[in-house]
Amino acid sequence: MQRRKFLKNSTTATAGLLSVPLLASCKDENKNAAIDKAEARPVRPIAICTWNFYNATARAWEVLKDGGSALDAVEQGVMVEEADVENQTVGVGGRPDRDGNVTLDACIMDKDSNCGAVLCMQNIAHPISVARKVMEETPHVMLAGKGAEQFAYEQGFEKTDLLTEKSKEEWLEWKKTSKYETPINIENHDTIGMLAIDRNGDIAGGCTTSGMAYKIAGRVGDSPIIGAGLFVDNEVGGATATGVGEEVVRTVGSFLIVELMRQGKSPQEACEEGVKRIMEKNKDRDDFQIGFIAINKKGDTGGYCVHPGFSYSMFTEEGQTNHPAESFLKS
Structure with a gap:
Protein backbone atom coordinates (compact mmCIF):
# COMPACT_ATOMS: atom_id res chain seq x y z
CA MET A 1 0.00 0.00 0.00
CA PRO A 42 -4.70 41.51 -45.68
CA VAL A 43 -4.73 45.28 -45.37
CA ARG A 44 -7.99 46.40 -46.90
CA PRO A 45 -9.37 48.73 -47.84
CA ILE A 46 -6.35 50.84 -48.79
CA ALA A 47 -5.53 53.63 -51.23
CA ILE A 48 -2.09 54.92 -52.21
CA CYS A 49 -1.00 57.57 -54.69
CA THR A 50 2.18 59.14 -56.00
CA TRP A 51 3.45 62.24 -54.22
CA ASN A 52 1.82 63.86 -51.21
CA PHE A 53 -1.59 64.40 -52.74
CA TYR A 54 -3.39 64.07 -49.42
CA ASN A 55 -6.74 65.30 -50.70
CA ALA A 56 -6.74 62.59 -53.36
CA THR A 57 -6.19 59.66 -50.99
CA ALA A 58 -8.67 61.21 -48.55
CA ARG A 59 -11.34 61.24 -51.24
CA ALA A 60 -10.52 57.69 -52.29
CA TRP A 61 -10.79 56.59 -48.66
CA GLU A 62 -14.25 58.11 -48.34
CA VAL A 63 -15.36 55.83 -51.17
CA LEU A 64 -13.63 52.75 -49.79
CA LYS A 65 -14.72 53.06 -46.16
CA ASP A 66 -18.35 53.18 -47.26
CA GLY A 67 -17.95 49.92 -49.17
CA GLY A 68 -17.30 51.45 -52.58
CA SER A 69 -15.29 49.72 -55.26
CA ALA A 70 -11.59 50.24 -55.84
CA LEU A 71 -12.45 51.45 -59.35
CA ASP A 72 -14.73 54.20 -58.04
CA ALA A 73 -12.15 55.11 -55.42
CA VAL A 74 -9.29 55.68 -57.85
CA GLU A 75 -11.48 57.65 -60.25
CA GLN A 76 -12.86 59.88 -57.51
CA GLY A 77 -9.46 60.24 -55.90
CA VAL A 78 -7.54 61.49 -58.91
CA MET A 79 -10.43 63.72 -59.98
CA VAL A 80 -9.63 65.87 -56.95
CA GLU A 81 -6.26 66.76 -58.47
CA GLU A 82 -7.67 67.13 -61.97
CA ALA A 83 -9.97 69.85 -60.61
CA ASP A 84 -7.30 71.63 -58.53
CA VAL A 85 -6.11 74.67 -60.49
CA GLU A 86 -3.13 74.99 -58.14
CA ASN A 87 -1.81 71.64 -59.34
CA GLN A 88 -0.13 72.57 -62.61
CA THR A 89 0.72 69.02 -63.60
CA VAL A 90 -2.78 67.57 -63.83
CA GLY A 91 -6.11 68.61 -65.32
CA VAL A 92 -7.39 72.19 -65.21
CA GLY A 93 -4.48 74.57 -64.85
CA GLY A 94 -1.96 72.09 -66.21
CA ARG A 95 1.01 73.62 -68.01
CA PRO A 96 0.55 73.75 -71.79
CA ASP A 97 2.66 72.42 -74.63
CA ARG A 98 5.03 74.80 -76.42
CA ASP A 99 2.14 76.00 -78.61
CA GLY A 100 0.08 77.03 -75.57
CA ASN A 101 -2.41 74.15 -75.61
CA VAL A 102 -3.15 72.10 -72.50
CA THR A 103 -3.41 68.44 -73.49
CA LEU A 104 -4.31 65.74 -71.01
CA ASP A 105 -3.58 62.00 -70.76
CA ALA A 106 -5.13 59.40 -68.47
CA CYS A 107 -5.81 55.70 -68.08
CA ILE A 108 -7.72 53.44 -65.74
CA MET A 109 -7.71 49.68 -65.12
CA ASP A 110 -10.07 47.45 -63.16
CA LYS A 111 -9.97 44.09 -61.39
CA ASP A 112 -10.85 42.17 -64.56
CA SER A 113 -8.03 43.72 -66.61
CA ASN A 114 -10.47 45.96 -68.43
CA CYS A 115 -8.81 49.27 -69.23
CA GLY A 116 -9.36 52.56 -71.00
CA ALA A 117 -7.22 55.55 -71.90
CA VAL A 118 -7.29 58.96 -73.53
CA LEU A 119 -4.25 60.63 -75.03
CA CYS A 120 -3.49 64.23 -75.95
CA MET A 121 -7.07 65.34 -75.25
CA GLN A 122 -7.99 69.03 -74.99
CA ASN A 123 -10.85 70.95 -73.37
CA ILE A 124 -12.05 68.23 -70.97
CA ALA A 125 -11.45 68.68 -67.25
CA HIS A 126 -11.60 65.03 -66.16
CA PRO A 127 -9.71 62.74 -68.54
CA ILE A 128 -9.79 59.89 -65.99
CA SER A 129 -13.57 59.77 -66.30
CA VAL A 130 -13.41 59.83 -70.09
CA ALA A 131 -10.89 56.98 -69.92
CA ARG A 132 -13.37 55.00 -67.84
CA LYS A 133 -16.07 55.67 -70.43
CA VAL A 134 -13.73 54.38 -73.14
CA MET A 135 -13.30 51.22 -71.06
CA GLU A 136 -16.99 50.72 -70.35
CA GLU A 137 -18.75 52.11 -73.42
CA THR A 138 -16.52 51.21 -76.36
CA PRO A 139 -14.74 48.13 -77.73
CA HIS A 140 -11.47 50.09 -77.64
CA VAL A 141 -8.75 50.75 -75.09
CA MET A 142 -7.40 54.10 -76.29
CA LEU A 143 -8.80 57.21 -77.93
CA ALA A 144 -6.56 60.13 -78.89
CA GLY A 145 -6.73 63.82 -79.73
CA LYS A 146 -9.83 65.18 -81.41
CA GLY A 147 -11.44 61.74 -81.43
CA ALA A 148 -11.15 61.47 -77.66
CA GLU A 149 -12.51 64.99 -77.23
CA GLN A 150 -15.49 64.34 -79.51
CA PHE A 151 -16.24 61.08 -77.68
CA ALA A 152 -16.22 62.99 -74.39
CA TYR A 153 -18.81 65.45 -75.68
CA GLU A 154 -20.98 62.56 -76.87
CA GLN A 155 -20.79 61.11 -73.36
CA GLY A 156 -22.02 64.37 -71.84
CA PHE A 157 -18.76 66.00 -70.75
CA GLU A 158 -18.64 69.78 -70.97
CA LYS A 159 -16.08 71.85 -72.83
CA THR A 160 -13.70 73.55 -70.38
CA ASP A 161 -10.92 76.08 -70.85
CA LEU A 162 -7.99 74.28 -69.23
CA LEU A 163 -5.42 77.08 -69.50
CA THR A 164 -5.51 79.23 -66.37
CA GLU A 165 -4.07 82.73 -66.27
CA LYS A 166 -1.20 81.57 -64.07
CA SER A 167 -0.14 78.80 -66.43
CA LYS A 168 -0.54 81.11 -69.40
CA GLU A 169 1.73 83.76 -67.87
CA GLU A 170 4.39 81.16 -67.09
CA TRP A 171 4.19 79.81 -70.64
CA LEU A 172 4.64 83.29 -72.11
CA GLU A 173 7.65 83.80 -69.88
CA TRP A 174 9.08 80.44 -70.98
CA LYS A 175 8.73 81.44 -74.63
CA LYS A 176 11.36 84.13 -74.17
CA THR A 177 14.03 81.44 -74.02
CA SER A 178 12.10 78.30 -75.04
CA LYS A 179 14.58 76.20 -73.10
CA TYR A 180 13.32 72.67 -72.68
CA GLU A 181 14.32 70.95 -69.45
CA THR A 182 12.88 68.68 -66.76
CA PRO A 183 13.96 69.97 -63.33
CA ILE A 184 14.15 67.26 -60.65
CA ASN A 185 11.08 67.16 -58.36
CA ILE A 186 9.66 70.36 -59.86
CA GLU A 187 6.04 70.33 -60.90
CA ASN A 188 6.34 69.88 -64.61
CA HIS A 189 5.90 66.13 -64.73
CA ASP A 190 4.36 65.13 -61.41
CA THR A 191 1.71 62.72 -62.58
CA ILE A 192 -0.76 61.38 -60.05
CA GLY A 193 -1.05 57.61 -60.15
CA MET A 194 -3.35 55.86 -57.67
CA LEU A 195 -3.88 52.25 -56.61
CA ALA A 196 -6.63 50.92 -54.34
CA ILE A 197 -7.91 47.70 -52.81
CA ASP A 198 -11.53 47.58 -51.66
CA ARG A 199 -13.20 45.49 -48.94
CA ASN A 200 -13.70 42.65 -51.42
CA GLY A 201 -9.97 42.50 -52.04
CA ASP A 202 -10.28 43.78 -55.61
CA ILE A 203 -7.61 46.08 -57.03
CA ALA A 204 -7.90 48.99 -59.46
CA GLY A 205 -5.64 51.80 -60.62
CA GLY A 206 -5.76 55.16 -62.34
CA CYS A 207 -3.20 57.60 -63.71
CA THR A 208 -3.70 61.14 -65.02
CA THR A 209 -1.47 64.04 -66.11
CA SER A 210 -1.04 67.12 -68.25
CA GLY A 211 2.37 65.80 -69.20
CA MET A 212 5.64 67.65 -69.40
CA ALA A 213 5.47 71.40 -69.43
CA TYR A 214 6.07 72.96 -72.86
CA LYS A 215 6.38 69.60 -74.58
CA ILE A 216 6.31 69.29 -78.36
CA ALA A 217 2.68 69.30 -79.48
CA GLY A 218 1.36 65.76 -79.63
CA ARG A 219 3.83 64.33 -77.14
CA VAL A 220 2.48 61.49 -75.00
CA GLY A 221 4.40 60.02 -72.08
CA ASP A 222 3.87 56.86 -70.06
CA SER A 223 0.82 57.95 -68.05
CA PRO A 224 -1.95 56.74 -70.39
CA ILE A 225 -0.03 53.68 -71.59
CA ILE A 226 -1.24 50.48 -69.96
CA GLY A 227 1.81 48.56 -68.78
CA ALA A 228 4.03 51.64 -68.65
CA GLY A 229 2.39 54.28 -66.45
CA LEU A 230 -0.07 51.83 -64.86
CA PHE A 231 -0.71 48.12 -64.62
CA VAL A 232 -3.03 46.03 -62.43
CA ASP A 233 -3.37 42.28 -62.08
CA ASN A 234 -6.02 41.38 -59.53
CA GLU A 235 -4.25 38.12 -58.64
CA VAL A 236 -0.97 39.86 -57.89
CA GLY A 237 -1.12 43.62 -57.36
CA GLY A 238 -0.64 46.91 -59.16
CA ALA A 239 1.98 49.53 -59.94
CA THR A 240 2.05 53.07 -61.28
CA ALA A 241 4.71 55.60 -62.20
CA THR A 242 5.55 59.30 -62.23
CA GLY A 243 8.38 61.32 -63.70
CA VAL A 244 9.92 61.40 -67.16
CA GLY A 245 7.60 59.07 -69.02
CA GLU A 246 9.90 58.29 -71.92
CA GLU A 247 12.15 56.33 -69.58
CA VAL A 248 9.25 54.40 -68.06
CA VAL A 249 7.95 53.43 -71.51
CA ARG A 250 11.34 51.99 -72.48
CA THR A 251 11.12 49.33 -69.76
CA VAL A 252 7.31 48.98 -69.62
CA GLY A 253 7.90 49.81 -65.98
CA SER A 254 4.60 49.17 -64.23
CA PHE A 255 4.06 45.83 -65.96
CA LEU A 256 7.60 44.84 -65.04
CA ILE A 257 6.99 45.60 -61.37
CA VAL A 258 3.78 43.57 -61.24
CA GLU A 259 5.51 40.64 -62.92
CA LEU A 260 8.34 40.83 -60.40
CA MET A 261 5.75 40.65 -57.61
CA ARG A 262 4.22 37.64 -59.34
CA GLN A 263 7.62 35.98 -59.13
CA GLY A 264 7.70 36.55 -55.37
CA LYS A 265 9.32 39.94 -54.85
CA SER A 266 7.76 42.35 -52.37
CA PRO A 267 6.34 45.64 -53.69
CA GLN A 268 9.42 47.43 -52.36
CA GLU A 269 11.85 45.01 -53.99
CA ALA A 270 9.95 45.19 -57.26
CA CYS A 271 9.98 49.00 -57.32
CA GLU A 272 13.70 49.02 -56.64
CA GLU A 273 14.34 46.62 -59.49
CA GLY A 274 12.13 48.72 -61.79
CA VAL A 275 14.22 51.83 -61.17
CA LYS A 276 17.48 49.87 -61.49
CA ARG A 277 16.42 48.59 -64.92
CA ILE A 278 15.90 52.18 -66.05
CA MET A 279 19.23 53.34 -64.68
CA GLU A 280 21.03 50.45 -66.39
CA LYS A 281 19.88 51.94 -69.68
CA ASN A 282 20.98 55.42 -68.62
CA LYS A 283 24.47 54.78 -67.22
CA ASP A 284 25.73 58.28 -68.04
CA ARG A 285 22.59 60.18 -67.02
CA ASP A 286 21.17 61.44 -63.75
CA ASP A 287 19.20 64.43 -65.01
CA PHE A 288 15.70 62.99 -64.62
CA GLN A 289 13.37 61.72 -61.93
CA ILE A 290 11.31 58.53 -61.94
CA GLY A 291 9.15 57.29 -59.08
CA PHE A 292 7.30 53.99 -58.80
CA ILE A 293 4.76 52.84 -56.24
CA ALA A 294 3.29 49.36 -55.96
CA ILE A 295 0.85 47.33 -53.90
CA ASN A 296 0.34 43.58 -53.68
CA LYS A 297 -2.77 41.55 -53.01
CA LYS A 298 -2.10 41.57 -49.24
CA GLY A 299 -1.95 45.35 -49.13
CA ASP A 300 1.82 45.55 -48.73
CA THR A 301 3.18 48.66 -50.42
CA GLY A 302 6.47 49.97 -51.75
CA GLY A 303 8.00 52.98 -53.43
CA TYR A 304 11.34 53.83 -55.00
CA CYS A 305 12.79 56.61 -57.12
CA VAL A 306 15.89 57.87 -58.91
CA HIS A 307 16.53 61.04 -56.85
CA PRO A 308 15.58 61.80 -53.24
CA GLY A 309 12.40 63.80 -52.79
CA PHE A 310 9.68 61.47 -54.03
CA SER A 311 7.02 60.18 -51.63
CA TYR A 312 3.66 58.47 -51.71
CA SER A 313 0.47 59.06 -49.75
CA MET A 314 -1.46 56.20 -48.14
CA PHE A 315 -4.85 55.92 -46.44
CA THR A 316 -6.01 52.89 -44.45
CA GLU A 317 -8.12 52.26 -41.37
CA GLU A 318 -5.08 53.43 -39.40
CA GLY A 319 -5.37 56.87 -41.00
CA GLN A 320 -3.47 58.85 -43.59
CA THR A 321 0.32 58.76 -43.87
CA ASN A 322 3.03 59.98 -46.20
CA HIS A 323 5.96 57.74 -47.06
CA PRO A 324 9.24 59.23 -48.34
CA ALA A 325 10.71 56.76 -50.82
CA GLU A 326 14.28 55.50 -50.83
CA SER A 327 16.24 56.53 -53.91
CA PHE A 328 18.77 55.02 -56.31
CA LEU A 329 20.89 58.15 -56.10
CA LYS A 330 21.45 59.41 -52.57
CA SER A 331 22.07 63.11 -53.26
Missing part, protein backbone atom coordinates in the same frame (compact mmCIF):
# COMPACT_ATOMS: atom_id res chain seq x y z
CA GLN A 2 2.80 2.36 0.84
CA ARG A 3 4.56 1.49 -2.42
CA ARG A 4 1.35 2.06 -4.43
CA LYS A 5 0.84 5.38 -2.68
CA PHE A 6 4.44 6.41 -3.39
CA LEU A 7 4.17 5.47 -7.07
CA LYS A 8 0.86 7.32 -7.40
CA ASN A 9 2.25 10.44 -5.78
CA SER A 10 5.42 10.24 -7.85
CA THR A 11 3.47 9.89 -11.10
CA THR A 12 1.24 12.82 -10.22
CA ALA A 13 4.21 14.99 -9.33
CA THR A 14 6.05 14.03 -12.50
CA ALA A 15 2.96 14.82 -14.58
CA GLY A 16 2.76 18.16 -12.86
CA LEU A 17 6.39 18.91 -13.64
CA LEU A 18 5.94 17.92 -17.28
CA SER A 19 2.78 19.96 -17.66
CA VAL A 20 4.54 23.25 -16.92
CA PRO A 21 6.82 23.28 -19.97
CA LEU A 22 4.13 21.65 -22.09
CA LEU A 23 1.62 24.36 -21.18
CA ALA A 24 4.23 27.05 -21.70
CA SER A 25 5.04 25.57 -25.09
CA CYS A 26 1.37 25.51 -26.07
CA LYS A 27 0.98 29.11 -25.00
CA ASP A 28 3.99 30.12 -27.08
CA GLU A 29 2.64 28.25 -30.09
CA ASN A 30 -0.76 29.91 -29.72
CA LYS A 31 0.89 33.30 -29.36
CA ASN A 32 3.02 32.75 -32.46
CA ALA A 33 0.01 31.51 -34.38
CA ALA A 34 -1.90 34.65 -33.41
CA ILE A 35 1.00 36.83 -34.54
CA ASP A 36 1.30 34.95 -37.83
CA LYS A 37 -2.43 35.28 -38.37
CA ALA A 38 -2.32 39.02 -37.69
CA GLU A 39 0.64 39.45 -40.03
CA ALA A 40 -1.12 37.44 -42.74
CA ARG A 41 -4.33 39.44 -42.48
